[in-house]
Amino acid sequence: MIIIDSISILHELLGYDKPKHPLITVIDLDTIRPKAEYYNVPFKLNFYMISLKNSSECDLIYGRQYYDFREGSMIFAKPGQTLQKGARSNREGSHSWMLCFHPDLIGSSSLWSKMGDYSFFEYEANEALHLSDQEKEILERIVQQLQIEYSGNLDSYSKDLLISNLELLLNYAKRFYGRQFITRTAVQKDSVEHFHTLLKERCSIEAIAQSGMPRVKTLAQAMGYSPNYLSDMLKKETGKTAQEFIKLQLLDLGIKFLIHTNEPIYRIADLLGFEQPSSFTKFLKLQVGISPVEYRKQHRRG
Known part of the structure; x- marks a missing residue:
């Protein structure tokens, strides 16, 4: 070279x-x-x-x-x-x-x-x-x-x-x-649907346990895009970047665990691919304004 x-x-x-x-x-x-x-x-x-x-x-x-x-x-x-x-x-x-x-x-x-x-x-x-x-x-x-x-x-x-x-x-x-x-709206809409399908697959508990939290780079590679192009395309079509969609998907999973299971916070953090429970706590606070413990108390049924 x-x-x-x-x-x-x-x-x-x-x-x-x-x-x-x-x-x-x-x-x-x-x-x-x-x-x-x-x-x-x-x-x-x-x-x-x-x-x-x-x-x-x-x-x-x-x-x-x-x-x-x-x-x-x-x-x-x-x-x-x-x-x-x-x-x-x-x-x-x-x-x-x-x-x-x-x-x-x-x-x-x-x-x-x-x-x-x-x-x-x-x-x-x-x-x-x-x-x-x-x-x-x-x-x-x-x-x-x-x-x-x-x-x-x-x-x-x-x-x-x-x-x-x-x-x-x-x-x-x-x-x-x-x-x-x-x-290229028609083509982009198909790409957005493909992205959402792929994101759900990569954000399953089984997939996270095997490969860790999904990254923009790996999602883009799977779709044949560069990370920047994928995020820019999603931003134009949906108003959100690829990273924002990843955060929303992880948030949805975390909330489901907090509300519908008795798993301790450290275990939920581990299942979602966070290296430390404190990282999951920080993530949830940034997204909803309160800690996982407080969220579970406020939203737990029964």
């Missing part, structure tokens, strides 16, 4: 012209000329990457899976993501590009504190953003403005303008992903 720590090294490996800025670049994927030995070799980027594919002849291995990107699709990768270029080259004139920027560019800015809001940087390749022609034009105009800014004479305003344009680009991407969730 090749680890790429700088923009200049990336340009060199891709056979591209020298970068015009040390922390940000836009690479025209139609004109790269990497050496043959770099095809099908995994590489790890230690910076953020946004890539738009505008042809039907470009392949990429992203994370652990191969993905043949549809025309007009965009992917996002955070620092540390593993990528791999396939053997096929882009179609001439396709204008596919890759925007990369180093964390140091935004490290002391307000954008840095907001990066967690852009959860699509942790989506899988098959959860790419598929753009309409109008959406593509909007994003490409911003990318062109970024190129103009970092290619000119840098001054005291350059960094702020680069960061503000990056934030504008990411905010539009967030909006367009919201649109994509909406336009």
Whole structure:
């Protein structure tokens, strides 16, 4: 695996012209000329990457899976993501590009504190953003403005303008992903039903005893999603994240034990997969405002 720590090294490996800025670049994927030995070799980027594919002849291995990107699709990768270029080259004139920027560019800015809001940087390749022609034009105009800014004479305003344009680009991407969730409502509703079925299966006493409390990551993997995509999809469709649904399911089980059984609190905590009884007590207090003992006293019949 090749680890790429700088923009200049990336340009060199891709056979591209020298970068015009040390922390940000836009690479025209139609004109790269990497050496043959770099095809099908995994590489790890230690910076953020946004890539738009505008042809039907470009392949990429992203994370652990191969993905043949549809025309007009965009992917996002955070620092540390593993990528791999396939053997096929882009179609001439396709204008596919890759925007990369180093964390140091935004490290002391307000954008840095907001990066967690852009959860699509942790989506899988098959959860790419598929753009309409109008959406593509909007994003490409911003990318062109970024190129103009970092290619000119840098001054005291350059960094702020680069960061503000990056934030504008990411905010539009967030909006367009919201649109994509909406336009796929029928598919998403099936996914929500699948999630609820899977959650009930994984939240049974038998399943928890065998595998522990369900995690967003394992549920997402079982459904073929990334954890962030699953939670974002559920949030759009239901108003709740995957973690919130897990908590509600565990709460329901805990309440049933408290009301309908004589099991001691430590035993209930153990059955629900909590490592310590105090963890279950804290969990219930956060959800209903009182301890398990108080809840049992108030709601126990007879």
